[in-house]
Amino acid sequence: MPSPHPGLHSSLAEWLGWQESLHPHRIDLGLERCREVLGRLAEDAPPWPLITVAGTNGKGSCVAFMEQALLALGRRPGAFTSPHLNRYNERIRIAGAEVSDRQLVEVFFAIDEARAGTSLTYFEFSALAAIELFRRENVDIGLLEVGLGGRLDASNVIDADIAVVTSLALDHQDWLGESLAEIAVEKAGIFRAGKPAICGEPAPPDSLIRTAAGLPAQLLLRERDFSFRWQGESAGKWLCEGPGWRFDDLPLPPVCSEPILSNIACGIAALQLLRPAPVADKWQWPEALATAIEQGTPPGRFQVFPGDVEWVVDVAHNAAAFEHLADNLARQPGYRDGRNVLVLGMLADKDVEALAPLAALADCWYAVSTHGLRGLAADALAERLGGLLGEAVACLPRVEEACAAAAREARPGDRIVVTGSFVVAGPALAWLHGERPLQALD
Secondary structure: OOOOOOOOOOOHHHHHHHHHHHOOOOOOOOOHHHHHHHHHHOOOOOOOOEEEEEOOOOHHHHHHHHHHHHHHOOOOEEEEOOOOOOOHHHHEEEOOEEOOHHHHHHHHHHHHHHHOOOOOOHHHHHHHHHHHHHHHOOOOEEEEEOOOOOOOOHHHHOOOOEEEEOOOOOOOHHHHOOOHHHHHHHHHHHOOOOOEEEEOOOOOOHHHHHHHHHOOOEEEEEOOOEEEEEEOOOOOEEEEEEOOEEEEEEEOOOOOOHHHHHHHHHHHHHHHHOOOOOOOOOOHHHHHHHHHHHHOOOOOOOEEEOOOOEEEEOOOOOHHHHHHHHHHHHOOOOOOOOOEEEEEOOOOOOOHHHHHHHHOOOOEEEEEOOOOOOOOOHHHHHHHHHHHHOOOOEEEOOHHHHHHHHHHHOOOOOEEEEEOOHHHHHHHHHHHOOOOOOOOOO
16 A cells, blocks of 8 residues: 655655655656656756766766765765665765755655656656756756666666766666677667767677767777776886876775776766866866775775674675675785675575675575565575575574674684675665664665
8 A cells, every 4th residue: 555645744764665655666667757757847957067877887886986086176066876775865965965854855845746646666756856956956067877777767867968888797687688788778878969978898799889879979988998007016006098188196996906997997087078177277186086096985895894703795786796796805905714704685686696706705604685575585595595605504584683693603714795785785784883774775
């Protein structure tokens, strides 16, 4: 039964509960509904330049990097990312600060009035809220992370001045297609005619290149049009360069790998294409980029909590991300002895075979349930993964219980790795910080 219709004085939790029950389908790709409602909210196109970021992995990290760089340059960016880890407010930030419950309630009320009976999904509400809050709060640059795919995602309801596709891999095949070529077309759906489009894949499928050429969009490929490489004898620095620009002696990010540097390079390339440029003084760029590299990693991306028992929390939830996680674990500086203890939960529509890269590293594991329409019970996950990871130590209904159980059994020198989904990483981070989470919706 639908939740009672909320009002201007309702709480954020009441609005979110109502949004979950408003539309008949949790995922319902298409732009018609959002275009209709957005047209009633604001007739004019946004006055600020927009960078929209798609990609199988790394898109949230790319947005976070650009946001921090723009802040360091003295700009006022608006950033939209999803899903959240523990607080819905994490999704929308103005000048680096999360929006308040009151701001969200007021914009939800405005969207509800503007929709005039048009049904919207939970995600469509969030994307429209971000766009409208960017307008109300007078941001000077908008950063939108695509939720799913790109072409039919609600974030694509307004035209991007610069489009970025960070990476391409198999994920969400039920909605995006079974092949990389099909998925690439969906991601490239954020490209616009006459506008720059950046791709972090050195050799993307031909379908992406054809999509860009057919518009035509100005396509910049990594390694062909912009690139990065190690710099210095000890490889303690790196450089990034593209058409008419080059930055030397950049610091390494806290966790360094080829995919992470690629995400940052995509962000640097996008910022260099902004017109008008974020700042005229070239000398400010290196310092701003260094700040963003050091501070721009979002929570839950190979987030390490050192101690006698080390914790690692990572939102990995597809094959490419699990492979990246396994590489980072294998290369973790200073880790030599002890066991790798896995705390794992996954959504029902994810491919459990994608965990194969972690199988060789996991000494034992705890299965945890995920909840909601796409949830997967811990015992069902344990049954699916029995042949890959062996028998689970325990099957537990809540992330907090699984973390507590793993902590009780861990010995000094062990490493506990919590992964499998945003809805697992969020509660784990809250538990490690001693907080109570509002579980994320993936």
